[in-house]
Amino acid sequence: MDQDTHELSPKTALFIGAHADDMDFFAGGTAAQWAKAGCEVYYLVLTDGSKGSNDPHTNVDELIKTRQQEQREAAKILGVKKVFFMTYPDGELENNTRLKHDIVAFIRHLKPDTVVSLDPTVIYVAELGLINHPDHRAAGQAVLDAVYPLARDHLAFPDQLKKGLQPHNVSTVLLVNITQHNFGVDITDMFDTKLQALRAHTSQNLDTSVATKFATQGGEICGCTYAEIFVRIDIGRF
DSSP: OOOOOSOOOOSEEEEEESSTTHHHHHHHHHHHHHHHTTOEEEEEEEEOOTTOOOOTTOOHHHHHHHHHHHHHHHHHHHTOSEEEEEEEOTTOOOOOHHHHHHHHHHHHHHOOSEEEEEOTTOOEEGGGTEEOOHHHHHHHHHHHHIIIIITTOTTSOHHHHHTTOOOOOOOEEEEEOSSOOSEEEEOGGGHHHHHHHHHTOGGGTOOHHHHHHHHHHHHHHHTSSSEEEEEEEETTOO
Protein backbone atom coordinates (compact mmCIF):
# COMPACT_ATOMS: atom_id res chain seq x y z
CA MET A 1 0.00 0.00 0.00
CA ASP A 2 1.18 3.51 -0.82
CA GLN A 3 0.61 4.63 2.76
CA ASP A 4 -0.62 8.17 3.38
CA THR A 5 1.80 9.45 6.00
CA HIS A 6 -0.27 12.46 7.03
CA GLU A 7 -1.72 11.83 10.48
CA LEU A 8 -5.45 12.07 10.92
CA SER A 9 -6.86 13.19 14.27
CA PRO A 10 -10.37 14.45 13.57
CA LYS A 11 -12.27 16.58 16.04
CA THR A 12 -15.66 15.70 14.59
CA ALA A 13 -16.31 12.67 12.37
CA LEU A 14 -19.47 11.55 10.61
CA PHE A 15 -19.73 7.88 9.61
CA ILE A 16 -22.40 7.32 6.94
CA GLY A 17 -23.61 3.83 6.07
CA ALA A 18 -26.46 2.43 4.06
CA HIS A 19 -27.56 0.00 6.76
CA ALA A 20 -27.25 -0.49 10.48
CA ASP A 21 -24.00 -2.47 11.03
CA ASP A 22 -22.25 -1.23 7.84
CA MET A 23 -19.94 1.16 9.63
CA ASP A 24 -19.43 -1.15 12.60
CA PHE A 25 -18.28 -3.93 10.29
CA PHE A 26 -15.95 -1.88 8.09
CA ALA A 27 -14.90 1.01 10.34
CA GLY A 28 -16.03 0.33 13.90
CA GLY A 29 -12.50 0.11 15.22
CA THR A 30 -11.67 3.48 13.71
CA ALA A 31 -14.79 5.01 15.27
CA ALA A 32 -13.81 3.62 18.67
CA GLN A 33 -10.18 4.72 18.30
CA TRP A 34 -11.15 8.27 17.42
CA ALA A 35 -13.82 8.47 20.11
CA LYS A 36 -11.31 7.36 22.72
CA ALA A 37 -8.96 10.15 21.54
CA GLY A 38 -11.67 12.76 22.14
CA CYS A 39 -13.26 12.99 18.71
CA GLU A 40 -17.02 13.56 18.55
CA VAL A 41 -18.17 10.61 16.45
CA TYR A 42 -21.59 10.48 14.84
CA TYR A 43 -23.32 7.78 12.81
CA LEU A 44 -25.86 8.34 10.04
CA VAL A 45 -27.78 5.28 8.78
CA LEU A 46 -29.57 5.92 5.50
CA THR A 47 -32.02 3.01 5.12
CA ASP A 48 -34.57 1.46 7.46
CA GLY A 49 -32.98 -2.00 7.37
CA SER A 50 -36.34 -3.54 6.54
CA LYS A 51 -34.90 -6.27 4.29
CA GLY A 52 -32.39 -7.54 6.81
CA SER A 53 -33.93 -10.91 7.61
CA ASN A 54 -34.28 -14.32 5.96
CA ASP A 55 -37.27 -15.24 8.12
CA PRO A 56 -40.44 -15.18 5.95
CA HIS A 57 -42.51 -14.55 9.08
CA THR A 58 -40.60 -11.44 10.11
CA ASN A 59 -42.66 -8.45 11.24
CA VAL A 60 -41.05 -5.66 9.24
CA ASP A 61 -42.00 -2.87 11.65
CA GLU A 62 -40.47 -4.81 14.53
CA LEU A 63 -37.37 -5.57 12.46
CA ILE A 64 -36.81 -1.87 11.80
CA LYS A 65 -37.10 -1.08 15.52
CA THR A 66 -34.82 -3.98 16.42
CA ARG A 67 -32.11 -2.99 13.99
CA GLN A 68 -32.16 0.61 15.19
CA GLN A 69 -31.86 -0.48 18.80
CA GLU A 70 -29.02 -2.84 17.95
CA GLN A 71 -27.20 -0.01 16.21
CA ARG A 72 -27.65 2.26 19.21
CA GLU A 73 -26.24 -0.42 21.49
CA ALA A 74 -23.28 -1.02 19.16
CA ALA A 75 -22.61 2.70 18.89
CA LYS A 76 -22.62 3.04 22.68
CA ILE A 77 -20.00 0.31 22.90
CA LEU A 78 -17.81 2.15 20.39
CA GLY A 79 -18.20 5.53 22.05
CA VAL A 80 -20.28 7.09 19.27
CA LYS A 81 -21.97 10.23 20.54
CA LYS A 82 -25.24 9.83 18.61
CA VAL A 83 -26.81 7.78 15.83
CA PHE A 84 -29.16 9.36 13.31
CA PHE A 85 -31.54 7.25 11.24
CA MET A 86 -33.12 8.01 7.90
CA THR A 87 -36.05 5.96 6.61
CA TYR A 88 -35.19 5.21 2.99
CA PRO A 89 -36.43 1.70 2.12
CA ASP A 90 -33.76 -0.96 2.43
CA GLY A 91 -32.69 -2.23 -1.00
CA GLU A 92 -34.12 0.77 -2.84
CA LEU A 93 -31.60 3.52 -2.09
CA GLU A 94 -30.97 5.85 -5.02
CA ASN A 95 -28.40 8.57 -5.48
CA ASN A 96 -30.91 11.31 -6.14
CA THR A 97 -31.38 14.94 -5.15
CA ARG A 98 -33.56 14.09 -2.17
CA LEU A 99 -30.94 11.80 -0.63
CA LYS A 100 -28.13 14.28 -1.24
CA HIS A 101 -30.24 17.08 0.23
CA ASP A 102 -30.75 15.07 3.42
CA ILE A 103 -27.07 14.14 3.77
CA VAL A 104 -26.01 17.74 3.18
CA ALA A 105 -28.33 18.84 6.00
CA PHE A 106 -26.53 16.54 8.44
CA ILE A 107 -23.10 17.66 7.24
CA ARG A 108 -24.04 21.29 7.66
CA HIS A 109 -25.58 20.63 11.07
CA LEU A 110 -22.78 18.50 12.54
CA LYS A 111 -19.88 20.19 10.68
CA PRO A 112 -17.55 17.17 10.57
CA ASP A 113 -13.98 17.68 9.47
CA THR A 114 -13.90 14.00 8.45
CA VAL A 115 -16.55 11.85 6.77
CA VAL A 116 -16.29 8.06 6.53
CA SER A 117 -18.44 6.11 4.08
CA LEU A 118 -18.50 3.40 1.40
CA ASP A 119 -16.61 3.57 -1.89
CA PRO A 120 -19.14 3.71 -4.75
CA THR A 121 -16.59 2.46 -7.27
CA VAL A 122 -16.70 -1.03 -5.75
CA ILE A 123 -19.23 -2.81 -7.95
CA TYR A 124 -17.90 -6.35 -7.55
CA VAL A 125 -14.80 -8.22 -6.41
CA ALA A 126 -14.62 -11.33 -8.57
CA GLU A 127 -11.80 -13.00 -6.65
CA LEU A 128 -13.93 -12.90 -3.50
CA GLY A 129 -17.17 -13.82 -5.24
CA LEU A 130 -18.61 -10.53 -4.05
CA ILE A 131 -21.17 -8.23 -5.64
CA ASN A 132 -21.38 -4.99 -3.70
CA HIS A 133 -24.84 -4.15 -2.38
CA PRO A 134 -26.49 -1.49 -4.58
CA ASP A 135 -27.42 0.47 -1.44
CA HIS A 136 -23.71 0.69 -0.60
CA ARG A 137 -22.89 2.08 -4.02
CA ALA A 138 -25.74 4.60 -3.95
CA ALA A 139 -24.82 5.68 -0.44
CA GLY A 140 -21.17 6.21 -1.30
CA GLN A 141 -21.87 8.28 -4.40
CA ALA A 142 -24.46 10.41 -2.62
CA VAL A 143 -22.03 11.04 0.23
CA LEU A 144 -19.29 12.15 -2.15
CA ASP A 145 -21.70 14.46 -3.99
CA ALA A 146 -22.96 15.86 -0.69
CA VAL A 147 -19.46 16.49 0.65
CA TYR A 148 -18.30 18.12 -2.57
CA PRO A 149 -19.59 20.38 -3.83
CA LEU A 150 -23.09 20.54 -2.33
CA ALA A 151 -22.39 21.02 1.40
CA ARG A 152 -19.84 23.67 0.48
CA ASP A 153 -21.88 25.68 -2.01
CA HIS A 154 -23.83 28.59 -0.60
CA LEU A 155 -26.43 28.40 -3.35
CA ALA A 156 -27.07 24.66 -2.99
CA PHE A 157 -30.31 23.85 -1.16
CA PRO A 158 -31.28 27.40 -0.11
CA ASP A 159 -34.09 26.01 2.05
CA GLN A 160 -31.40 24.83 4.46
CA LEU A 161 -29.91 28.30 4.73
CA LYS A 162 -33.29 29.58 5.87
CA LYS A 163 -33.10 27.03 8.70
CA GLY A 164 -29.65 28.24 9.73
CA LEU A 165 -27.70 25.39 8.15
CA GLN A 166 -24.67 27.20 6.80
CA PRO A 167 -22.30 25.77 4.16
CA HIS A 168 -19.52 23.58 5.47
CA ASN A 169 -16.24 22.30 4.04
CA VAL A 170 -15.28 18.73 4.91
CA SER A 171 -11.50 18.33 5.01
CA THR A 172 -11.08 14.57 4.64
CA VAL A 173 -13.10 11.63 3.35
CA LEU A 174 -12.31 7.98 4.07
CA LEU A 175 -13.92 5.40 1.81
CA VAL A 176 -14.22 1.68 2.51
CA ASN A 177 -12.78 -0.21 -0.46
CA ILE A 178 -11.81 -3.87 -0.15
CA THR A 179 -9.19 -3.88 -2.92
CA GLN A 180 -7.79 -0.34 -2.96
CA HIS A 181 -6.38 1.69 -0.08
CA ASN A 182 -3.87 4.40 0.72
CA PHE A 183 -4.51 4.86 4.42
CA GLY A 184 -4.84 2.68 7.48
CA VAL A 185 -5.92 3.06 11.09
CA ASP A 186 -4.31 0.81 13.70
CA ILE A 187 -7.26 -0.62 15.64
CA THR A 188 -5.32 -3.22 17.61
CA ASP A 189 -6.27 -1.71 20.97
CA MET A 190 -9.91 -1.42 19.91
CA PHE A 191 -10.37 -4.68 18.06
CA ASP A 192 -12.14 -6.47 20.90
CA THR A 193 -14.42 -3.45 21.25
CA LYS A 194 -15.22 -3.66 17.54
CA LEU A 195 -16.14 -7.33 17.87
CA GLN A 196 -18.31 -6.57 20.88
CA ALA A 197 -20.15 -3.93 18.84
CA LEU A 198 -20.68 -6.38 15.98
CA ARG A 199 -22.17 -8.91 18.38
CA ALA A 200 -24.76 -6.32 19.40
CA HIS A 201 -26.40 -6.84 15.99
CA THR A 202 -27.95 -10.10 17.11
CA SER A 203 -30.66 -10.10 14.44
CA GLN A 204 -28.03 -10.19 11.69
CA ASN A 205 -25.96 -13.19 12.79
CA LEU A 206 -22.81 -11.39 11.68
CA ASP A 207 -19.78 -13.55 10.98
CA THR A 208 -17.10 -11.90 13.09
CA SER A 209 -14.49 -14.21 11.55
CA VAL A 210 -14.82 -12.23 8.31
CA ALA A 211 -14.26 -8.97 10.16
CA THR A 212 -11.27 -10.56 11.86
CA LYS A 213 -9.85 -11.67 8.51
CA PHE A 214 -10.16 -8.19 7.02
CA ALA A 215 -8.63 -6.55 10.10
CA THR A 216 -5.76 -9.05 10.11
CA GLN A 217 -5.03 -8.39 6.45
CA GLY A 218 -5.19 -4.66 7.16
CA GLY A 219 -2.73 -5.12 10.00
CA GLU A 220 -0.31 -6.94 7.72
CA ILE A 221 -0.48 -4.04 5.28
CA CYS A 222 -0.03 -1.39 7.98
CA GLY A 223 2.55 -3.21 10.09
CA CYS A 224 0.38 -3.82 13.16
CA THR A 225 -1.86 -6.59 14.47
CA TYR A 226 -5.23 -5.25 13.33
CA ALA A 227 -6.09 -2.32 11.09
CA GLU A 228 -8.93 -0.88 9.03
CA ILE A 229 -7.88 0.41 5.64
CA PHE A 230 -9.45 3.06 3.44
CA VAL A 231 -9.11 5.23 0.39
CA ARG A 232 -8.31 8.64 1.87
CA ILE A 233 -9.13 11.88 0.07
CA ASP A 234 -7.87 15.14 1.56
CA ILE A 235 -10.07 17.60 -0.28
CA GLY A 236 -8.18 20.39 -1.97
CA ARG A 237 -4.72 19.03 -1.12
CA PHE A 238 -2.60 18.83 -4.25
